[in-house]
Structure formats: structure tokens, C-alpha cells
Amino acid sequence: MRLVLREALLIFRRAPLLSALSVTTIAFSLFAVGLFGLVAVNLQQALRQVAERVEIVAYLLPGTPIESITLAQKDIEAFPEVASATYVSEDRALARARAELVEFRDVLQELERNPLPGSIEVKLKAGFRDAEHVNEVADRLRGFGFVDDVRFGRDWVEKLDRLQQIAAAVGLVVGAAFAAVAVIIIGTTIRMAVLQRSREIAIMRLVGATDGFIRRPFLLQGAIKGMLGGLVAIGLSYGAYVLINRWLIQAAFFTREQAGTVVIFGTLIGLFGSAASVGRHLRRV
Numbered sequence: 001m002r003l004v005l006r007e008a009l010l011i012f013r014r015a016p017l018l019s020a021l022s023v024t025t026i027a028f029s030l031f032a033v034g035l036f037g038l039v040a041v042n043l044q045q046a047l048r049q050v051a052e053r054v055e056i057v058a059y060l061l062p063g064t065p066i067e068s069i070t071l072a073q074k075d076i077e078a079f080p081e082v083a084s085a086t087y088v089s090e091d092r093a094l095a096r097a098r099a100e101l102v103e104f105r106d107v108l109q110e111l112e113r114n115p116l117p118g119s120i121e122v123k124l125k126a127g128f129r130d131a132e133h134v135n136e137v138a139d140r141l142r143g144f145g146f147v148d149d150v151r152f153g154r155d156w157v158e159k160l161d162r163l164q165q166i167a168a169a170v171g172l173v174v175g176a177a178f179a180a181v182a183v184i185i186i187g188t189t190i191r192m193a194v195l196q197r198s199r200e201i202a203i204m205r206l207v208g209a210t211d212g213f214i215r216r217p218f219l220l221q222g223a224i225k226g227m228l229g230g231l232v233a234i235g236l237s238y239g240a241y242v243l244i245n246r247w248l249i250q251a252a253f254f255t256r257e258q259a260g261t262v263v264i265f266g267t268l269i270g271l272f273g274s275a276a277s278v279g280r281h282l283r284r285v
Contacts, residue, residue, distance in 0.1 A: 014059020019225065026229030027236065030266050033178045034237035034254075038244075040171045041258070042251050047164055056138050056152040061092075064118065064146040072144050073120060081128035081137050086121045090114050109278040117148065131161045184273070219274045230263035233246045237262075 060069065069087055076085040088096070093116040122137065138150045205214075234254070241253045252264070 010099070016226070019221075023225050023228045023232070026226060026266060027232035028272070029178045029181050030229055030233035030262060031236045033175050033265075034233050035240060035264060036171065036174050037254065037258070038237060038241060038251065041254060043167050044164075045252055047131075047167070048126075051126075052123060052154070054129045054134065056124070056141060056150060058120045058122065058132065058141045058144070058147045059149045059151070060118045060120065061146050061148045061155070062117065068146055069118070072146075076120065076141070077141060079137060081124050081133050083123045083125045086110060088119045088121060090116055090118045093117070093119065125190065220270060222270040222272075222274025223267050225264040226268065226273070227263060228264025228266075229270070232261055233266065234259050 073085050073087055076082055091114065094114050097116060120141075122141070124133065124137065128134075128137075134152055138152055141147055141150050238253065241251060244251050
């Protein structure tokens with residue numbers, strides 16, 4: 001292993017400009033992915049905050065006994081999708097309307113009879129706030145005989161669902177495109193290194209070196225380039241994050257796990273690009 005590492009580092013020393021160029025190109029390819037990743041991370045965070053506001057409101061028939069409501073509340077809280085179920089009485093609904101609808105406060109103060117129904121407000125657990133689960137819970141709530149109507153903003157929930165799916169799909173496509181560019185760049189670098197050492201490789205074969213032995217330094221070199229490119233990309237992404245925070249908006253940065261994933265992704269790209277290139281070009285030497 002020590003010999004393989006020494007050979008890989010020797011390749012860097014023999015072609016420092018080419019190695020620096022390949023690392024820089026990989027870094028900027030991954031930096032582009034990182035910038036899009038930052039957008040995706042902040043978009044997902046914003047969508048999660050919006051999704052936390054998803055709730056289902058079951059409006060109750062007038063005169064429903066409080067005992068029936070209490071039992072139903074316990075049954076609803078036992079649903080696997082439900083985080084909480086809160087009963088809002090008619091009086092509380094009116095008090096809330098007076099506090100929140102300031103422009104109608106005078107009208108609401110002069111009411112002789114409370115026109116607002118009681119309700120059960122249902123909040124869902126994370127992972128169950130998509131349109132499918134919301135619809136399922138709403139249908140179950142309609143099954144209670146004293147429920148007059150169920151509202152949850154169907155169109156709004158479905159649009160939120162579609163937006164999350166589009167964000168995930170675009171992120172996958174952009175990431176794959178830049179990964180392909182990085183693989184091509186690394187492959188070209190490795191090919192030039194193989195051709196540059198063609199005479200040395202021929203001599204190594206004459207003294208009995210196997211293709212696997214010859215290939216290992218090139219694979220390690222590609223992995224190191226990919227790793228360095230990933231580290232530089234994280235550094236550039238952090239610089240962009242600081243500038244965005246200072247001059248534009250408050251944003252979130254990658255977690256340690258997400259940053260580590262970018263570096264590992266770069267390492268795997270380098271390894272894959274090297275493997276794809278060195279095997280093909282060793283046969284020509």
C-alpha cells in the first residue's frame with residue numbers, strides 16, 4: 001500500500017500543472033453541484049416549515065355532546081399519521097376570530113348568536129403531510145357521524161407535494177450532469193498520465209508486473225483528485241454561503257453529513273473516472 005501511495009503521489013509530482021488543473025476543474029464542477037445543493041437544502045427547509053402548517057380541520061355539528069368529542073379526539077390521536085388533535089369549542093373559535101380578524105372586530109362584537117361551529121384541528125406527523133396521507137386521514141374523519149365538514153386546502157397540499165417532487169428531480173438531474181463532466185475530465189487526465197508513462201509501464205510488464213499492480217496508483221490518484229476537488233468545492237460553497245448570508249438573505253449551510261457526502265461523492269467520481277480510463281488505455285500501451 002505504501003508503494004502504491006508513493007507512486008500515486010509521484011504522478012502528481014511529475015505533472016503538477018495537469019494535476020492542479022484536473023483538481024480545479026473537478027472542484028468547480030462539484031462547486032456548481034454544491035451551489036445547487038445549497039439552494040435545494042434551503043428550499044427543502046422552507047418546504048418543511050410550510051408543511052408543518054398542514055392541518056386538517058373537522059367541523060362539528062351543533063349540539064354534539066362533549067363526551068363524544070373527547071372519545072373521538074382520543075381515537076383520532078391514535079391514528080398513526082396524527083401528531084395531535086385539538087378540540088376548539090364554539091366560544092373559543094369566536095374569541096380567536098375576534099383576535100385575528102381585527103378588521104371585523106366590531107361586527108363580531110355585535111353578534112347576538114355565535115355562528116361559528118366547534119371543530120377538531122388535526123396536525124400530522126412528519127412524513128405524513130403529503131396529499132395521499134392527508135386525503136386518507138380526511139376520509140376517516142368524515143366517518144364520524146357528528147362531523148359536518150372536513151377542510152384541509154386540497155389544492156394547496158397537492159401543489160406543495162408537486163413542488164417537493166420537482167425540486168428532488170431537478171437536483172438529481174443537475175447532480176448527474178456535473179458528475180458526468182467530472183468523470184470525463186478525470187478520465188482524460190488519467191489517460192494522459194498513462195500515455196506519459198507508457199515506456200515505464202512497458203518495462204514494468206517485462207519484469208512481471210500485473211495490470212492490477214500498474215492500475216492501483218492511477219486509481220488512487222483519481223480518488224485523491226476527486227477528494228481534493230470535493231474539499232475545495234465545500235470551501236467555495238462555504239464562501240458563497242457567507243456572502244449570501246451577509247448581503248442577501250439568511251440561509252442554511254450543509255450539515256456535516258451532507259458536506260461529507262459531497263467529498264465522498266467527489267472521491268467516488270475520481271475513482272470511477274480513473275477505473276473507466278486506465279483499464280481501456282492500459283490495453284493500448
